[in-house]
Amino acid sequence: MxxxxxxxxxxxxxxxxxxxxxxxxxxxxxxxxxxxxxxxxxxxxxxxxxxxxxxxxxxxxxxxxxxxxxxxxxxxxxxxxxxxxxxxxxxxxxxxxxxxxxxxxxxxxxxxxxxxxxxxxxxxxxxxxxxxxxxxxxxxxxxxxxxxxxxxxxKGLPEIDPHDPTVVVAGYPNVGKSSFANAVSSAKIETAEYPFTTKGVQVGHFEADRVRWQIVDTPGLLDRPADERNGIEDQAVSALAHAADVILFFLDASGTCGYPLDSQRALRAEVADQFDDVPLVTVCNKADLSTGVEADCYMSVEDGEGVQETLDAAVEAVGYEPELPHEQ
Structure with missing residues (x-):
């Protein structure tokens, strides 16, 4: 960094x-x-x-x-x-x-x-x-x-390499974002503090087709409506737009996260607008409890069902191809 x-x-x-x-x-x-x-x-x-x-x-x-x-x-x-x-x-x-x-x-x-x-x-x-x-x-x-x-x-900024393909997870608290990031990260997930949030930004890594990917969870930034963020936090979200290659937006149709589904959909629309040049994959988590929402992927981190398929969907949405050495 x-x-x-x-x-x-x-x-x-x-x-x-x-x-x-x-x-x-x-x-x-x-x-x-x-x-x-x-x-x-x-x-x-x-x-x-x-x-x-x-x-x-x-x-x-x-x-x-x-x-x-x-x-x-x-x-x-x-x-x-x-x-x-x-x-x-x-x-x-x-x-x-x-x-x-x-x-x-x-x-x-x-x-x-x-x-x-x-x-x-x-x-x-x-x-x-x-x-x-x-x-x-x-x-x-x-x-x-x-x-x-x-x-x-x-010096306290989280170590996110903007040159590595990056999955950013978003959605209200308690929808399973951190559990997903931990489940798919092969290495121990790292936590760093943004200087303007009270929660740690989680950065994990996984490999797909021999390419190292980053997965980033940003509690305190992409887990609440834009009108609840201050201008500096909005700029931090804008910065993430430069690093993100795909957004995984988590919805909890069961409502056990504590937030109404309409509010979750509204936050999804805001994130899609803020990351308008970045593919967005909608994920219905806790599918073992409810699948009552339209989504691109259905999974249950708790049961391990659909987790790999969700990760694969994120990678496919990016279509990332590594740069090859120049042929002599």
Whole structure:
């Protein structure tokens, strides 16, 4: 996942402590004006290079897959309480990039001001340079804090590979979605938290025709009507539309899920509208209790009846063909 290896973002105070302590050691290795020059060079290099590394650790959002871009944008809107989302992060990174260049420039500027032959005057110039660098770091204190918070929030995103064929399951709570995902996933299902839901997103994997597929259950997003979701959750649903290759929508005709069938049908219509470019397969689960609804597949996860057929229907609806190596 593109955000999981982002390094911890240092604070302004941490960078200043690191730069000035290293500069002091560098200064002790020399004497007179050369010591002041070494201190200025060391501090400006450490600040400039570390700030540059903060910026370049982030991916170019222009090349990020639309799934992760929209999901990141939704997460950052909530984290920053700013509807600019990714654009707000870009602005913070731009300020840090400016500071990186500025601290390098200040090092060169104050080294150029050193009066050779006058160590006391050189020490005053060096202190002035340090003060200017400290002022620059004060200006970006909030930017570094924001980038650090963004990093922490995005590291928690569920690991969904938008390049793998993906089945997304939807439907009201208690209709059997998670039980189905667990039943068809050969590996132990993984649970991760969306930063804007209280329930874990489940991601499992299975193989069909030697192709690795993902199956994703998103409680808190696709298990309730759109008018009960906030704008950020709606954007998360929009992000899923980029990753989904097929939607399995579960209906419970028996009513034991606690939701009327009419409400379930209405949610199905909403999901079909939101994922209008994605095939949707309607599944009547708990068919051992009732089949009183029109559906593409009828199954009972409880009894194991129709489970494989439902999974096969999802795969067939996609018609996925893996890319083959170029023939030489």
């Amino acid at each position: 593109i955000f999981e290896n982002l390094p911890t973002t240092p604070t302004s105070e941490e960078l200043l402590d690191k730069a000035f302590s290293r500069a002091a050691r560098a200064g002790r290795a020399k004497q007179g004006v050369e010591a002041q020059e070494s201190m200025l060079q060391t501090s400006s290099n450490i600040l400039g290079d570390n700030l540059h590394n903060v910026v370049t650790a982030w991916p170019d959002f222009e090349s990020v897959d639309p799934f992760y871009y929209e999901l990141a944008d939704a997460v950052l809107q909530r984290e920053f309480d700013d509807n600019r989302g990714v654009d707000a992060l870009r602005q913070h990174l731009s300020e840090i990039s400016w500071a990186s260049n500025k601290t390098h420039d200040l090092g060169r500027e104050y080294i150029g001001k050193l009066p050779w032959g006058d160590a006391d005057a050189a020490r005053k110039i060096r202190k002035q340079g340090f003060a200017r660098m400290g002022s620059v770091m004060d200006q970006i204190e909030e930017d570094l804090d924001a980038v650090g918070r963004a990093r922490d929030a995005l």
